[in-house]
Amino acid sequence: MNHTGTRLDESRVIRAPHGSTLSCKSWLSEAAMRMLMNNLDPAVAEHPQALVVYGGIGRAARNWECFDKIVEVLKRLEDDETLLVQSGKPVGVFKTHSDAPRVLIANSNLVPHWANWEHFNELDKKGLMMYGQMTAGSWVYIGSQGIVQGTYETFVAVAKQHFGGKAEGRWILTGGLGGMGGAQPLAATMAGFSMLAVECDESRIDFRLRTRYVDKKAATLDEALGIIEDANAMGRAVSVGLLGNAADVFAELVKRGITPDVVTDQTSAHDPLNGYLPQGWTLAEAKAMRAKDEAAVVKAAKASMAVQVEAMLALQKAGAATLDYGNNIRQMAFDVGVQNAFDFPGFVPAYIRPLFCEGIGPFRWVALSGDPEDIYKTDAKVKELIPNDPHLHNWLDMARERIAFQGLPARICWVGLKDRARLAKAFNDMVKNGEVKAPIVIGRDHLDSGSVASPNRETEAMQDGSDAVSDWPLLNALLNTAGGATWVSLHHGGGVGMGFSQHAGVVIVADGSDAAEKRLGRVLWNDPGTGVMRHADAGYDTAQDCAREQGLDLPMLENK
Amino acid sequence: MNHTGTRLDESRVIRAPHGSTLSCKSWLSEAAMRMLMNNLDPAVAEHPQALVVYGGIGRAARNWECFDKIVEVLKRLEDDETLLVQSGKPVGVFKTHSDAPRVLIANSNLVPHWANWEHFNELDKKGLMMYGQMTAGSWVYIGSQGIVQGTYETFVAVAKQHFGGKAEGRWILTGGLGGMGGAQPLAATMAGFSMLAVECDESRIDFRLRTRYVDKKAATLDEALGIIEDANAMGRAVSVGLLGNAADVFAELVKRGITPDVVTDQTSAHDPLNGYLPQGWTLAEAKAMRAKDEAAVVKAAKASMAVQVEAMLALQKAGAATLDYGNNIRQMAFDVGVQNAFDFPGFVPAYIRPLFCEGIGPFRWVALSGDPEDIYKTDAKVKELIPNDPHLHNWLDMARERIAFQGLPARICWVGLKDRARLAKAFNDMVKNGEVKAPIVIGRDHLDSGSVASPNRETEAMQDGSDAVSDWPLLNALLNTAGGATWVSLHHGGGVGMGFSQHAGVVIVADGSDAAEKRLGRVLWNDPGTGVMRHADAGYDTAQDCAREQGLDLPMLENK
Numbered sequence A, B: 001m002n003h004t005g006t007r008l009d010e011s012r013v014i015r016a017p018h019g020s021t022l023s024c025k026s027w028l029s030e031a032a033m034r035m036l037m038n039n040l041d042p043a044v045a046e047h048p049q050a051l052v053v054y055g056g057i058g059r060a061a062r063n064w065e066c067f068d069k070i071v072e073v074l075k076r077l078e079d080d081e082t083l084l085v086q087s088g089k090p091v092g093v094f095k096t097h098s099d100a101p102r103v104l105i106a107n108s109n110l111v112p113h114w115a116n117w118e119h120f121n122e123l124d125k126k127g128l129m130m131y132g133q134m135t136a137g138s139w140v141y142i143g144s145q146g147i148v149q150g151t152y153e154t155f156v157a158v159a160k161q162h163f164g165g166k167a168e169g170r171w172i173l174t175g176g177l178g179g180m181g182g183a184q185p186l187a188a189t190m191a192g193f194s195m196l197a198v199e200c201d202e203s204r205i206d207f208r209l210r211t212r213y214v215d216k217k218a219a220t221l222d223e224a225l226g227i228i229e230d231a232n233a234m235g236r237a238v239s240v241g242l243l244g245n246a247a248d249v250f251a252e253l254v255k256r257g258i259t260p261d262v263v264t265d266q267t268s269a270h271d272p273l274n275g276y277l278p279q280g281w282t283l284a285e286a287k288a289m290r291a292k293d294e295a296a297v298v299k300a301a302k303a304s305m306a307v308q309v310e311a312m313l314a315l316q317k318a319g320a321a322t323l324d325y326g327n328n329i330r331q332m333a334f335d336v337g338v339q340n341a342f343d344f345p346g347f348v349p350a351y352i353r354p355l356f357c358e359g360i361g362p363f364r365w366v367a368l369s370g371d372p373e374d375i376y377k378t379d380a381k382v383k384e385l386i387p388n389d390p391h392l393h394n395w396l397d398m399a400r401e402r403i404a405f406q407g408l409p410a411r412i413c414w415v416g417l418k419d420r421a422r423l424a425k426a427f428n429d430m431v432k433n434g435e436v437k438a439p440i441v442i443g444r445d446h447l448d449s450g451s452v453a454s455p456n457r458e459t460e461a462m463q464d465g466s467d468a469v470s471d472w473p474l475l476n477a478l479l480n481t482a483g484g485a486t487w488v489s490l491h492h493g494g495g496v497g498m499g500f501s502q503h504a505g506v507v508i509v510a511d512g513s514d515a516a517e518k519r520l521g522r523v524l525w526n527d528p529g530t531g532v533m534r535h536a537d538a539g540y541d542t543a544q545d546c547a548r549e550q551g552l553d554l555p556m557l558e559n560k
Ligand SMILES: NC(=O)c1ccc[n+]([C@@H]2O[C@H](COP(=O)([O-])OP(=O)(O)OC[C@H]3O[C@@H](n4cnc5c(N)ncnc54)[C@H](O)[C@@H]3O)[C@@H](O)[C@H]2O)c1
Pocket: A046, A054, A055, A056, A057, A147, A150, A175, A176, A177, A178, A179, A180, A181, A182, A198, A199, A200, A201, A204, A244, A245, A246, A247, A266, A267, A268, A269, A270, A271, A275, A276, A277, A278, A279, A325, A326, A327, A328, A447, A494, A495, A496
């Protein structure tokens, strides 16, 4: 075996087993195995044969040897053992107990002074590391649906804040139709906006056309603008994928004096080596240069990002609601001299933080049976348990109608402290009663209320200035481990890249047992609870009110 | 209450309760409370009224309000609850279960891009953070004894490597007699060396005289050298505390052409603002300037460190065995232009790593009864269980004879994977059988085999280049949480300062119960096990052999 292992194997096609037959010794390890495999399902992952799930080079396992070994270990894992995974490599199996997690994961973590892409890439090349992004390395990515809800919520909030709630006749400019960015056109049209999304890789546009996330493809800016104009004239929202370089197109719009209503971006700017195509380069040229001269690629990419950010600033000045959608493009431009790069806000402080204050974030679940009917039944259960939330009901209906499942059927729903444990226990009952055909896996994104420190994104502009304090996600991971989650992960660098974030993941299995019911009750209360706690500690009234209402035990709260 | 709370309260004198009466609801929470208090015992802590335990500004709690609240919460904590402590502040209490930790701690953690002293100090001043060092914020500091054994082991290894095992007639030059550094003179004479220790704060020298850690005090270099010469002439080893500035004295020795046999340093160089006195300044001047102009202090301190490191390099050239003893002074000097600062090695790769490969490190335990007899009984038990290790027996005898207990009686012993769980279970039996008067608390330093990533110290020059990978300490903390340790902590910046390390602590209580026996068996096997795992993964033969011998389950090992 090559010291660095096999990173690319064109022959591999991974799909999680469906149905209720176990290949592992329990549903807990079975769930970990299926979710790892599901992350690499060709319908889910961006480049499964390279183990890349989404977000640049976000991987599910370090290499194929490690993948095989993880599966092998999960198959033999006892219910009082815990597997340790270090940057995608299964490094140890230790005795714990039945209420402890079955898998503990740490991905991409570097001592701060060395926490940059240069050092990471060096280690990655030596076969010592892997980039885990958020849900790639923690095995709970569910394809583009995961991000549709978040993006939809954001666009709805934008419409409310800037356009009196009316998105009709308005359009959003963005870049990137990758793993996460591909959700943008669907979320936009769901929210009533038209969208022009610039993407440099035609295969990405075609993939989004196939899955019905984008409506049309255009080869030129004029063509794209024409499609949007026509739709607007007919009172309809349309989304267009424009083949091109975002830096070019954004700058061209400034030049022409055309101002979109909303401007954002979801190229993989957080990773200037692998995630952003410099202006004037073809994809093939970029690929060759990455192998030959990394520094040159990074330099060219950052220069183009500066052009794009300059254009975003100009469009903001011209009246567009401009927001950073969490890819760290402002920091990259700032690094190469765009001093006012941070003049447009990140989406979290602008639109999402009020939700975080109540522990509301991207709660999600997956039917291990593989049967879409199981998800539809849980959809109905959610409506039943949360009867008076038309926004949520509307989301569930639209999701069912317009979002194709990818891999194992899954659902996402932004719900908070007051609802998560309740829903989870109800799902566990459904498993117990046989209403669904197999256990349900419950998890969330790392981008959540209590699980991330990321000063350019989730924790940007915290009220007390504690943006960079990462004690919080670490406590979150420790507490979820203590509570008995099925797997827990600690990552670095997700979303915004090396050096800029630390975050924790949690996944827990509802297998219908009484033991699971207790664990679900603890973990899915504690997990959003830490989010409310973190925001209450930072001084947010909404969070302090929520803590009091829900009876959280925050010892220093009364002294505030 | 002031937003930043009370940092200094001259009226406070804290001592842990002794005896077997509980103030908390169980021995687990009682142990946490007593160990927190013991960290602030005037006999243990460097500046207890400022909550400073050791190592510059390493604190046990964020401020006195937080201290009081932690104690209050521990007294009411149920045996299925877990207290979360964020940089010394008790932020939440959550339901877990009886085999979960009672306290989970995260101290001083910052997102890497912001992980520097400037940003830390800003947050610290706002009352949002606290520096936890290693065992200060994780409540298992046991005074200078803790470090004596490590320093002793190191000096013995130095004598073996450089002087054929004979230290007689040889002397060590060092700086700093603080919380940890104060152990140097005792460790040196135990190992057979004389020592000249330069310390700028006379009260520190006097404190070490009182506790019998240093033999003599000198006011001038001539006086100090005279004392050492006289002792050498009489075939004896002596230690001298010289009042002065280490940079001055080290440089003066170079100028005079006097070369010690061994050179090292333990000023708090890792913290240039608070830990190192610039040349030509008085303590009072430094205190005033710290309040007035932080940047000026840091600049002056680093300039003096550069002088000291230049002198250390010159002495190395002249033939002295020169080593960095883990205070990051090389990095500080390097930062201000001493390009060859790293020409002398750190003590870990030079002398300690072979021990880490077998999971051997600073295992320690504390008698909650407060009765020294309990420790003497455990000493005897260790000898009984590890009968064929004269080195270890010798240590236990010397420790008993020459080391005064500080606060709760405690013992430290460098033992590894094959012994820790065995000893712990035997201690638990002693509690069960009433051989000792109260439960025993078992822990370790964060400076241990599997619990730290610190590329300038514990993980310097790893064989595979993985020095900066911090997945390992994070996995260690998660696994110890899963295994049922009593409290677990994740820290940043201990030892070498902000940005340069990430590390985990673990403490577990032997309360004599069967449940504790199971937890001890898991945690004190798993904890050193992760150290052997980490070194086996890095390719060290000794670690791989140890893993195989001890039957560790390391899935990828056979492929190496
Ligand atoms: N705010 C959020 O909630 C959130 C969520 C997920 C991801 N993100 C961030 O969004 C970014 C995108 O994530 P992803 O998973 O879609 O990544 P991805 O790597 O799968 O997709 C990025 C896409 O951008 C395209 N691209 C790169 N350079 C371009 C250029 N110059 N012009 C046009 N297109 C270009 C690529 O071809 C690719 O399709 C990441 O930085 C990620 O961290 C934000």
